[in-house]
Amino acid sequence: MLEDSVGLAAVTVLGVLEQAYFCLQVIYARRKFKVSPPSTAGPPQFERIFRAQANCSEYFPIFIIVLWISGVFFSEALSCLCGLLYLYARLRYFQGYSESAEGRLDPLYSSARVLWLLIWFCGLGVLLSFCRIYLKLDLIKGFYAA
Amino acid sequence: MLEDSVGLAAVTVLGVLEQAYFCLQVIYARRKFKVSPPSTAGPPQFERIFRAQANCSEYFPIFIIVLWISGVFFSEALSCLCGLLYLYARLRYFQGYSESAEGRLDPLYSSARVLWLLIWFCGLGVLLSFCRIYLKLDLIKGFYAA
């Protein structure tokens, strides 16, 4: 049941707090560099902070979706671990991108690697559940029995 | 079970309808102000409508996530109530921002307050579930027994 996925929920809430932190940074940058909405154009440093938050926001739903599917269908512990790594990589992405465009690359690659791992977990988990439910085939049990 | 969270689902569907309404307003504004895609630059009123929808879209996944976690782990009734308040604040945000940049501020603060409340509920709910599941400690029951 959903209530038992307390680890996934904890990582999710942490992710929401990170997104809130990024939003606040854009609001401070808007004040500091005097870029009043609806404008989104300003000095390069403002634009980097603005785009860093936009990019993280774009990937956030994807991250939450794969976190939960991988956690429910594959392994909650592994998903939570990957989730924490992803959130840490995104924090470094935001900080790196705020400083320079090149600074975003290393943490971006880390975050992408973790995301692909979670997507693999999702695929595997969905496949195993599919075999178990529709083909009455428990691959994991069969694996241990072999 | 998920099917029992019918209140959360109803608020979610209402939220989706609100987002659809915002998208339609951007489409009408594109026609009215003759701003053909892929361009997103135009007269200030267009840019305000465009940014209002973009901003609401950015926060929408965050809102849905905290709505559900708070509803499942803390209280469905309180979450639904906050959800309705949030959606109303976002409607006023969109309308206020369409008229002037200052018009967005009051409803933005309201929506942020409700979002923080939901985040608190999430944190509390996750903590209580954590204590109940992993520490076998029912804080709520202990609270009533004390």
Next chain:
Amino acid sequence: MLEDSVGLAAVTVLGVLEQAYFCLQVIYARRKFKVSPPSTAGPPQFERIFRAQANCSEYFPIFIIVLWISGVFFSEALSCLCGLLYLYARLRYFQGYSESAEGRLDPLYSSARVLWLLIWFCGLGVLLSFCRIYLKLDLIKGFYAA
């Protein structure tokens, strides 16, 4: 239980892969047209690819939300079918928009039609569950009995 919604999960993972594909296309277009972040302005073809991915990302959370609510509260099979149609329409949207602004319109209308259908399913599913849980009224059974 969530684990039983393996069809919805499979469509969701497919959707995530599609979003990853769109992101990669933007990264390739940034290299090809030499548009370095944080800039988002460039030749029209780049801007169309950039906006196509941005638009799909904006709708992605909405799609996933209605897919699951419709699948859990109404019908998993119908939701999965609509989900596949939506993802196919979005692929054609991305390809059409990359080629010309008009090219995005037909697939956009298809995707919008499927989305509205899913929203109707959600509304119906939530209504039926509401009647069943709060009014102890099983409309579907009543329908067959009548």
